[in-house]
Amino acid sequence: MRLVYPASILFAYRDLAALKFEPRWRQVIAVIKTKGSAEMKSVLKSLALCAATFALVGTSGAQERVVNVYNWSDYIDESILADFTKETGIKVVYDVFDSNEILETKLLAGGTGYDVVVPSGVFLARQIQAGVFQPLDKSKLPNSVNMWDSVLDRTATYDPGHKYSINYMWGTTGIGYNTKAVKERLGEEISSWDVIFDPEKLAKLKDCGVHVLDAPAELIPAALNHLGKNPDSKDKDDIAAAEALLEKIRPNVQKFHSSEYINALANGDICVAVGWSGDVFQARDRAAEAKAGVEIGYAIPKKGALMWFDQMAIPADAKNVEEAHIFLNYIMKPEVIAKASNYVFYANGNKASQPLLDKEVTGDPAIYPDAATLEKLYITTPYDARTQRVVTRAWTKVKTGQ
Numbered sequence: 001m002r003l004v005y006p007a008s009i010l011f012a013y014r015d016l017a018a019l020k021f022e023p024r025w026r027q028v029i030a031v032i033k034t035k036g037s038a039e040m041k042s043v044l045k046s047l048a049l050c051a052a053t054f055a056l057v058g059t060s061g062a063q064e065r066v067v068n069v070y071n072w073s074d075y076i077d078e079s080i081l082a083d084f085t086k087e088t089g090i091k092v093v094y095d096v097f098d099s100n101e102i103l104e105t106k107l108l109a110g111g112t113g114y115d116v117v118v119p120s121g122v123f124l125a126r127q128i129q130a131g132v133f134q135p136l137d138k139s140k141l142p143n144s145v146n147m148w149d150s151v152l153d154r155t156a157t158y159d160p161g162h163k164y165s166i167n168y169m170w171g172t173t174g175i176g177y178n179t180k181a182v183k184e185r186l187g188e189e190i191s192s193w194d195v196i197f198d199p200e201k202l203a204k205l206k207d208c209g210v211h212v213l214d215a216p217a218e219l220i221p222a223a224l225n226h227l228g229k230n231p232d233s234k235d236k237d238d239i240a241a242a243e244a245l246l247e248k249i250r251p252n253v254q255k256f257h258s259s260e261y262i263n264a265l266a267n268g269d270i271c272v273a274v275g276w277s278g279d280v281f282q283a284r285d286r287a288a289e290a291k292a293g294v295e296i297g298y299a300i301p302k303k304g305a306l307m308w309f310d311q312m313a314i315p316a317d318a319k320n321v322e323e324a325h326i327f328l329n330y331i332m333k334p335e336v337i338a339k340a341s342n343y344v345f346y347a348n349g350n351k352a353s354q355p356l357l358d359k360e361v362t363g364d365p366a367i368y369p370d371a372a373t374l375e376k377l378y379i380t381t382p383y384d385a386r387t388q389r390v391v392t393r394a395w396t397k398v399k400t401g402q
């Protein structure tokens with residue numbers, strides 16, 4: 001148990017300790033020790049014991065409370081972290097990643113040092129099976145009442161009963177593009193995956209720069225969907241067909257990377273990126289701020305796109321479990337998560353936050369999909385270990401050609 005003593009007591013102890021070393025007090029103590037009555041000596045002993053106790057408790061009480069958070073890059077308004085510390089006294093050590101695979105490798109190895117991590121639902125599901133997380137103490141999460149049924153129903157596929165996770169944000173995997181550069185080369189804006197998966201079309205964009213997410217669990221389903229197959233297929237022949245299609249596009253892809261495309265799009269360094277909805281909108285925002293004439297669009301292609309859910313969970317070996325719960329509960333405050341969504345342009349799973357969202361966010365069907373958009377979105381389920389090996393091999397071949 002950690003005791004936090006009021007500052008006044010700690011200061012009194014500090015003054016007492018300082019007095020002890022004053023020459024005058026040293027003399028008094030020496031006199032009591034040699035000539036004092038038994039009663040005086042016992043008072044002195046109690047005082048010394050008191051001081052020692054305060055010294056011990058004082059040190060641990062002054063220890064900083066902390067929560068170590070590992071989240072996706074470009075995924076929060078950092079003033080939220082400062083506000084959290086101001087409100088709770090808990091410092092946030094915030095670290096970022098841009099790939100579920102990287103997070104998963106760390107989680108499976110254990111001892112990450114993180115107290116809160118944010119895998120996508122598909123990955124969370126198999127990490128739960130692997131015993132990577134601890135069950136949430138729901139009594140410490142009263143703000144769960146703010147969550148949205150429609151997202152809870154979907155995320156229950158990955159975490160039944162939401163025993164281990166809360167939703168942070170959700171979004172889609174589509175195509176971000178420089179409207180002018182694409183129009184110049186293709187004569188039209190982007191509305192279909194053909195632009196990516198038809199090598200002839202993609203070749204026309206090669207000169208202005210193409211990035212693709214380094215996310216096999218999202219690109220293989222996108223390729224399967226384009227081929228008219230089930231995007232969630234685990235069939236190895238289907239995966240081989242997706243691999244063959246992806247290999248054909250590689251010569252026109254400048255980079256497989258999952259976060260550089262935001263600035264690259266915004267600066268006009270690339271003209272197309274298979275990317276995540278909110279990230280592309282952040283690129284659009286950065287481009288507008290730079291006022292260099294770059295305009296960015298985002299397409300959820302007409303044949304469909306992946307809808308994913310990023311879930312906050314607490315690793316089984318987290319050290320600051322109490323603080324992690326306080327953090328999760330804070331994130332579920334409507335005004336906090338609304339601030340986050342307004343900043344990163346991703347939808348969240350918090351119903352009570354909706355009246356606080358900017359119109360630009362709620363009114364955009366590429367962020368909060370309307371019924372027609374929702375119809376086009378598909379979800380996926382986890383790969384079993386064997387299929388995962390096939391997918392990992394396929395992806396290495398796609399990226400390296402070997």
Ligand code: N2P
Nearest residue numbers: 072073074075276279
């Ligand atoms: C944030 C990207 C998170 C979406 N930059 C991927 N799940």
